[in-house]
Amino acid sequence: xxxxxxxxxxxxxxxxxxxxxxxxxxxxxxxxxxxxxxxxxxxxxxxxxxxxxxxxxxxxxxxxxxxxxxxxxxxxxxxxxxxxxxxxxxxxxxxxxxxxxxxxxxxxxxxxxxxxxxxxxxxxxxxxxxxxxxxxxxxxxxxxxxxxxxxxxxxxxxxxxxxxxxxxxxxxxxxxxxxxxxxxxxxxxxxxxxxxxxxxxxxxxxxxxxxxxxxxxxxxxxxxxxxxxxxxxxxxxxxxxxxxxxxxxxxxxxxxxxxxxxxxxxxxxxxxxxxxxxxxxxxxxxxxxxxxxxxxxxxxxxxxxxxxxxxxxxxxxxxxxxxxxxxxxxxxxxxxxx
Ligand SMILES: [Zn+2]
Numbered sequence: 001x002x003x004x005x006x007x008x009x010x011x012x013x014x015x016x017x018x019x020x021x022x023x024x025x026x027x028x029x030x031x032x033x034x035x036x037x038x039x040x041x042x043x044x045x046x047x048x049x050x051x052x053x054x055x056x057x058x059x060x061x062x063x064x065x066x067x068x069x070x071x072x073x074x075x076x077x078x079x080x081x082x083x084x085x086x087x088x089x090x091x092x093x094x095x096x097x098x099x100x101x102x103x104x105x106x107x108x109x110x111x112x113x114x115x116x117x118x119x120x121x122x123x124x125x126x127x128x129x130x131x132x133x134x135x136x137x138x139x140x141x142x143x144x145x146x147x148x149x150x151x152x153x154x155x156x157x158x159x160x161x162x163x164x165x166x167x168x169x170x171x172x173x174x175x176x177x178x179x180x181x182x183x184x185x186x187x188x189x190x191x192x193x194x195x196x197x198x199x200x201x202x203x204x205x206x207x208x209x210x211x212x213x214x215x216x217x218x219x220x221x222x223x224x225x226x227x228x229x230x231x232x233x234x235x236x237x238x239x240x241x242x243x244x245x246x247x248x249x250x251x252x253x254x255x256x257x258x259x260x261x262x263x264x265x266x267x268x269x270x271x272x273x274x275x276x277x278x279x280x281x282x283x284x285x286x287x288x289x290x291x292x293x294x295x296x297x298x299x300x301x302x303x304x305x306x307x308x309x310x311x312x313x314x315x316x317x318x319x320x321x322x323x324x325x326x327x328x329x330x331x332x333x334x335x336x337x338x
Contacts, residue, residue: 003070017051060108
């Protein structure tokens with residue numbers, strides 16, 4: 001496999017066409033909602049007319065036009081779960097079901113299925129099996145809004161099964177600001193990841209814990225503390241070029257000891273909004289180079305070019321391939337032989 005692989009591409013939907021996607025009334029009223037959809041290349045009206053699958057199709061079309069990124073993991077997002085082990089719609093701000101993502105990404109080459117199963121569900125292990133059967137290449141958690149404590153010993157059976165089937169965990173680390181309501185940022189402390197790491201799960205720390213502090217220590221430092229003890233820990237670099245996180249990518253790249261852990265993620269569609277722009281790095285890039293980079297039309301190509309210009313090593317762009325569970329690739333390669 002050649003070309004960069006993006007481990008962090010979002011999906012969304014309004015529930016149109018029976019997708020099962022869910023957005024809370026509060027989030028729908030939020031000023032960020034329409035620009036968020038626009039960054040995917042869709043409007044509410046288009047989704048109502050054609051169904052939420054249109055959004056995944058637009059992702060596939062954009063990716064097909066990227067010269068640098070050949071695959072992207074499209075992420076489902078499971079609900080928050082109540083004490084009865086069932087989805088809690090009251091506590092959920094945003095949800096994208098596995099079956100929707102699994103079915104839609106299959107229609108577009110280059111799009112991969114990133115599953116999300118809240119491990120607090122009563123039937124979490126069954127859902128994990130189903131996601132794997134449906135071709136999941138990784139498992140995604142956003143603990144601060146799914147209210148998952150990665151350090152909870154009750155999760156050990158779930159972690160064991162993930163390790164057995166080779167499904168890596170992409171987990172949001174650092175503070176979260178994109179959702180309305182009260183995120184539990186304490187759950188995004190990287191040191192809570194010791195348990196899955198010790199259980200043998202490959203853990204990919206999304207956003208390199210680039211935001212916030214725990215116990216007075218920057219979360220990124222807490223994450224990097226774990227690297228020497230756990231060769232199964234990887235550091236994913238999405239969103240570090242956002243306007244509000246400016247210093248975090250240069251800070252991470254100064255740490256030569258973790259260069260071989262870096263993996264590429266884009267946080268699409270946020271790279272397709274004014275939140276991320278080469279023009280916010282005039283001093284590092286020089287104005288002329290910043291202008292040239294910002295004129296690159298494809299959001300994935302622009303993102304890769306910006307990150308390379310800021311010093312992200314080339315190997316980080318393709319390293320993700322070695323972490324994903326790729327049953328489909330093996331299956332199609334096998335078919336091709338006969
Ligand atoms: Zn994200």
